[in-house]
Amino acid sequence: MxxxxxxxxxxxxxxxxxxxxxxxxxxxxxxxxxxxxxxxxxxxxxxxxxxxxxxxxxxxxxxxxxxxxxxxxxxxxxxxxxxxxxxxxxxxxxxxxxxxxxxxxDMDPFFDKWVKAEGVFHSSTDRAADIAPVRPSTPARVAADAGIECINCAVCYAACDSVAANPDYLGPAALNRAWTLLNDAKDSGRVAILDAVSRPGGCTSCHSQGSCERFCPNELSPLTSIAGLKREAAWRFLRKES
Amino acid sequence: MLDMRLYMLQRLSALVMAPLVFGHIAVMIYAIGGGLSAAEVLGRTQGSVGWMLFYGTFVVVVSIHAAIGLRVVLAETIRIGRLPLALFSWAVCLGLLYMGLSAVHAVTAS
Known part of the structure; x- marks a missing residue:
């Protein structure tokens, strides 16, 4: 009333x-x-x-x-x-x-960066193959599950000072998506994802200020996802994996 | 602006720098708390390979770390091309190296 x-x-x-x-x-x-x-x-x-x-x-x-x-x-x-x-x-x-x-x-730059971060599913089988079992308790699945409830609202992207300072930065949502796919047992795009997030503007552009986590309405932590990507990209660099 | 190579170089330089920072702070507290004169300090450092290596390494990692950090700050503060950015980074790195190594030489050379 x-x-x-x-x-x-x-x-x-x-x-x-x-x-x-x-x-x-x-x-x-x-x-x-x-x-x-x-x-x-x-x-x-x-x-x-x-x-x-x-x-x-x-x-x-x-x-x-x-x-x-x-x-x-x-x-x-x-x-x-x-x-x-x-x-x-x-x-x-x-x-x-x-x-x-x-x-x-205009949400185009936001979603373009999802694609640029390889935030797209990379299939390794066809529809004739059996459904791959996914154990919910594996550490990789737990990490993926923590980030998959993103609703693409761009609140984190708007909150991010690194995006404001560096227009090439892929942003928290795209990198969070890349992290969930990297940990998805069904996704076969590990090399493509790590290549994409290791380029200038990728996960190394995050300053870990945490505004994404502070403002995410679904209480996700893109900050944690990006830290995971930094870790994976760093190990890959040190091991000189291709 | 910051590729994986520079990112790792900055992280690894930080890794080396962290214990050296604590060592440096400990030395400063000891030198000031104990009231060492300049002559007493020089008496301990001149001709010392250990102090030369300690502060020489410190200067090298600081020069690398600071140049990459300032490169990012500059790139995010003003729009700047890749070449001026690279020149700026190298200038900072070489400037710090020159000043730092000169100082190390001055106090450790016998």
Whole structure:
């Protein structure tokens, strides 16, 4: 139920890739309200041309991430009361990605880097082969399982200062994906993955600041995954494996 | 900016540097705490192959480690081409080597 006395002061980024500015809106404050609810209210009641992305509204699809008061958040699962500062919200497009319009960013660079990091499945069999047994208890599978719940929301990518400083850096999500595949018994792309993450812009560009882990909405640790890649790449270098 | 070779060189130089840093701090505490004069310090270091190797190694690994570290800082702070970046790294490395080895020579040569 709306509280007639309370309203939120919300600044929302409006503009395209070249120019834009924050616009302010007064939005009715509710007891239970997510940041995505606030954005939807503005579009439906005040600014019909406001562009933003969402799909599932339950934290599964990874499409609604935005900067909220300067920090990357999955907006559909972020309660206003937890992030509003004195009833104020500043909502902006995700950091480190080109803006298309308003709150919608171009995700191409983010996903291109997944491919560049060899974050694609490398099959070694065909569909006629028997299904390979995978023991859940092996250390490799445990390591892979720790990272596979990524929803590709790009919150870690937006949080990462290394990405901001070095546009060639593949970023936490792509490297986390590479790490899960490296530990996947069914994936045969070990050499390709380690080649990809050992190049300039790969895992060696991570400064271990840990913003990815701090902001990951699924509480994953890309930092740990990247440390694993650094370890594997270093051993491979020392053993001179090809 | 940082290929695997440079990355490993920086890690391995750190590996060598870490115990030397502790050794250096211990020496500083001993020298200052004990109130050694410059002449007393030189009396112990001049002609000493051990101190020459200790601080000579220290200077070499510091020069490598610092040059690679500053290379990354520079590349991430300003947009810079590969050649200027390489020149900068070499200049830092050789500059530190020259200054450091000169100092080591000055206190250990007999």
């Amino acid at each position: 709306p509280d007639a006395a309370a309203s939120l002061s919300v600044s929302v980024w409006r503009g395209g890739p070249e120019a834009g500015a924050f616009r302010s809106f007064d939005v009715p404050a509710l007891k239970n309200q997510t940041v995505l609810d606030v954005v939807a209210w503005i579009q439906r009641n005040a600014e019909p041309t406001l562009s933003y992305r969402f799909a599932c509204r339950v934290g599964m699809c990874g499409s609604c991430a935005m900067m909220v008061n300067g920090q990357p958040r999955w907006t559909c699962r972020t309660h206003v009361r937890k992030v509003a500062e004195d009833g104020r919200l500043e909502i902006a497009p995700l950091r480190n990605l080109p803006v298309i319009k308003d709150l919608a960013v």
